[in-house]
Amino acid sequence: MVTSMTDAANTNEPRPYHHGDLSRALVEAARRLLEQDGPSALSLRAVAREAGVSPAAPYHHFKDKGELLDAVAHEGWEMLNVRMTEARARETTLGDKLTALGVSYVQFAREHPALYRVMYDCSREKATLPEHLHEADDSAYCQVRDVITEVGGGPMNELDIELATTAAWCAAHGLAEMVAFKQFDPMKEQLGGDEAFLRGVFTHLGIFGHMNARALT
Amino acid sequence: MVTSMTDAANTNEPRPYHHGDLSRALVEAARRLLEQDGPSALSLRAVAREAGVSPAAPYHHFKDKGELLDAVAHEGWEMLNVRMTEARARETTLGDKLTALGVSYVQFAREHPALYRVMYDCSREKATLPEHLHEADDSAYCQVRDVITEVGGGPMNELDIELATTAAWCAAHGLAEMVAFKQFDPMKEQLGGDEAFLRGVFTHLGIFGHMNARALT
DNA sequence: AATACATCTTGACGGCGTTCAGATAGGTGC
DNA sequence: GCACCTATCTGAACGCCGTCAAGATGTATT
Numbered sequence: 001m002v003t004s005m006t007d008a009a010n011t012n013e014p015r016p017y018h019h020g021d022l023s024r025a026l027v028e029a030a031r032r033l034l035e036q037d038g039p040s041a042l043s044l045r046a047v048a049r050e051a052g053v054s055p056a057a058p059y060h061h062f063k064d065k066g067e068l069l070d071a072v073a074h075e076g077w078e079m080l081n082v083r084m085t086e087a088r089a090r091e092t093t094l095g096d097k098l099t100a101l102g103v104s105y106v107q108f109a110r111e112h113p114a115l116y117r118v119m120y121d122c123s124r125e126k127a128t129l130p131e132h133l134h135e136a137d138d139s140a141y142c143q144v145r146d147v148i149t150e151v152g153g154g155p156m157n158e159l160d161i162e163l164a165t166t167a168a169w170c171a172a173h174g175l176a177e178m179v180a181f182k183q184f185d186p187m188k189e190q191l192g193g194d195e196a197f198l199r200g201v202f203t204h205l206g207i208f209g210h211m212n213a214r215a216l217t
Numbered sequence: 218m219v220t221s222m223t224d225a226a227n228t229n230e231p232r233p234y235h236h237g238d239l240s241r242a243l244v245e246a247a248r249r250l251l252e253q254d255g256p257s258a259l260s261l262r263a264v265a266r267e268a269g270v271s272p273a274a275p276y277h278h279f280k281d282k283g284e285l286l287d288a289v290a291h292e293g294w295e296m297l298n299v300r301m302t303e304a305r306a307r308e309t310t311l312g313d314k315l316t317a318l319g320v321s322y323v324q325f326a327r328e329h330p331a332l333y334r335v336m337y338d339c340s341r342e343k344a345t346l347p348e349h350l351h352e353a354d355d356s357a358y359c360q361v362r363d364v365i366t367e368v369g370g371g372p373m374n375e376l377d378i379e380l381a382t383t384a385a386w387c388a389a390h391g392l393a394e395m396v397a398f399k400q401f402d403p404m405k406e407q408l409g410g411d412e413a414f415l416r417g418v419f420t421h422l423g424i425f426g427h428m429n430a431r432a433l434t
Numbered sequence: 435a436a437t438a439c440a441t442c443t444t445g446a447c448g449g450c451g452t453t454c455a456g457a458t459a460g461g462t463g464c
Numbered sequence: 465g466c467a468c469c470t471a472t473c474t475g476a477a478c479g480c481c482g483t484c485a486a487g488a489t490g491t492a493t494t
Contacts, residue, residue, distance in 0.1 A: 022472080043450060054474050056453080061472090065451065120394070129398045159407050160421075166395065166404075167421035171384070174391030177337070178383065181346045187383075190376050204377075204384035205422050239441085260481060271443050273484080278441095282482065 015052055023061035023071075025051045030072050034114040042118075044068065066125065073122040076115045077130060081138045083108050088143060094151045101144055102172045103198045109176035116176065144168050171205045240278035242268045244288050251289070251331040259335075261285065283342065290339040293332045294347060298355045300325050305360060311368045318361055319389045320415045326393035333393065361385050388422045 029050035033042050044065045045055045062068040087104035091097045109116040123129045133141045145165040152161060175198070178184075188197045246267035250259050261282045262272045279285040304321035308314045326333040340346045350358045362382040369378060392415070395401075405414045 044452090045450065055451085056475080057473055059452075123398050127398060159404065162404060163417050164421045166401070167388070167392075167418045170391030170395050170418065171388045171422060172391070173394060174387030174389070175384075177390060177394075178387050181340050181344065184383070187376065187379060200380050201384045201387065204381045205388060261483090262481065272482085273444080274442055276483075 022051065022053065022057065026058055026061065026068060027071050027075065030068060031075070031115070034072070034118065035112070039114045039117050039121075042069075042114075066122070069118055070122050072115070073119045074130070076112065076119040077133065077139070079112070079115075080105070080108050080119075080140055081136070081143075084140050084143055085138055088147070094147055098144070098147045098151065098168075099199060099202055101140075101147065102168065102175075102202045103195060105140065105172045106176045106179060106198055107195075110179050113180055120173075141165065141169060168205075171202070175201055239268065239270065239274065240288075243275055243278065243285060244292065247285060247289050248292070248332070251335065252329070256331045256334050256338075259286075259331075283339070286335055287339050289332070290336045291347070293329065293336040294350065294356070296329070296332075297322070297325050297336075297357055298353070298360075301357050301360055302355055305364070311364055315361070315364045315368065315385075316416060316419055318357075318364065319385065319392075319419045320412060322357065322389045323393045323396060323415055324412075327396050330397055337390075358382065358386060385422075388419070392418055 026047055030042060030047045033046055033050055044058060047068065048055045048058055051057075058068060062071070084101050084104050087100040088097050091100045133139045136142065145161060148164050148168065149156070149161050152164070156164070184197055187200070188194055191197045191200050243264055247259060247264045250263055250267055261275060264285065265272050265275055268274075275285060279288070301318050301321050304317040305314050308317045350356045353359065362378060365381050365385065366373065366378050369381070373381070401414060404417070405411055408414050408417050
């Protein structure tokens with residue numbers, strides 16, 4: 001059983017007493033464990049082991065385990081932002097942009113299921129989604145809201161925009177969780193592929209279907 | 218610190234050596250802890266304590282902790298089924314029935330957030346939703362599918378029905394999770410109440426908005 | 435009454451998150 | 465170059481957890 005090459009634990013030169021940038025190393029170790037063995041394997045002690053330090057070392061950089069997970073989750077949201085920004089830029093019409101945002105969101109969740117779980121688990125404990133989600137311009141929420149605002153043009157009032165964005169968010173998150181439970185293989189086959197399936201579901205959801213219709217006609 | 222009155226641990230007559238129906242008592246103890254202190258307080262040892270037995274006793278009735286949680290989750294799904302059946306029966310038009318199913322789903326999730334979490338956490342570990350969900354006639358999924366089938370009438374093919382049901386499910390689950398993160402107080406105020414808010418979001422979601430329009434016109 | 439069986443307890447194991455006293459090293463002023 | 469301060473890391477400990485094996489205690493069967 002050989003561990004990761006980036007694992008500082010079993011290099012021969014055993015590491016200087018002071019690590020240098022342990023908080024960074026811890027977050028990366030956590031991400032590695034998460035991708036390899038899932039959320040249940042993500043104990044603070046395991047992270048410390050993976051980073052090659054004692055179980056107590058993380059406490060000089062994070063208040064507790066939750067704060068480390070917060071850092072991991074934060075990275076996750078940033079990755080998601082990048083992903084959605086790219087997907088949005090690839091499309092030309094507003095309807096396509098909106099669908100692309102939704103599809104890329106779900107694809108991210110499926111490619112990084114453990115990370116996606118941590119992102120929401122952290123929010124659950126604080127009973128609130130991260131602030132930057134509703135503020136940073138490139139945040140997933142703001143991007144969706146922007147496109148919806150543009151699609152709606154003048155007629156949509158503030159309340160409707162927030163409602164519609166919330167609805168879209170719920171739909172995307174719901175679908176992201178569902179694809180972790182079910183494979184939907186029969187549907188995928190009939191629709192000819194994975195992305196077609198995702199588009200199919202989104203088309204059945206008002207924000208997307210409705211908007212697409214409006215944008216395309 | 219006085220514990221629950223149903224707690225068998227501190228009755229004076231300390232309990233017969235053989236409990237009688239421990240598996241039932243354990244599930245109920247688990248539910249009590251869940252409602253009172255949330256999912257994080259739900260350790261096997263705590264459940265055993267609450268039921269007034271030793272930490273090892275549960276292993277004569279459940280293979281491991283997961284199997285106990287499965288039993289709790291199963292009860293949760295049944296409660297949800299009842300809730301949705303009632304909500305559906307209260308309405309007359311198909312559109313109203315569909316919206317009522319969605320609203321009652323989300324309300325259940327908010328009233329029993331810890332139980333709702335356990336229901337999905339159990340599914341996550343097995344990477345599949347419980348079978349009865351797609352089979353039992355009164356299951357949440359089947360109820361939604363039935364109404365959608367009726368609304369669609371003849372024109373909807375099998376694939377579209379499953380897609381639409383999946384979409385509705387995702388939307389409801391997504392919203393159910395969102396209300397655990399955000400209070401949406403500003404929106405609720407503007408819309409005049411909690412249920413109005415939920416209806417508002419669902420109206421923005423295709424299955425519901427679209428269906429309502431079709432059913433009402 | 436004797437025997438088999440189900441059920442519950444006791445005690446133990448390793449792993450967890452967390453804390454605290456003490457070891458180690460880099461940085462600062464002399 | 466040296467002493468000191470502070471940040472960082474270690475080691476050992478605490479109480480909790482899930483789980484298991486061995487033994488105690490009732491119930492059921494014969």
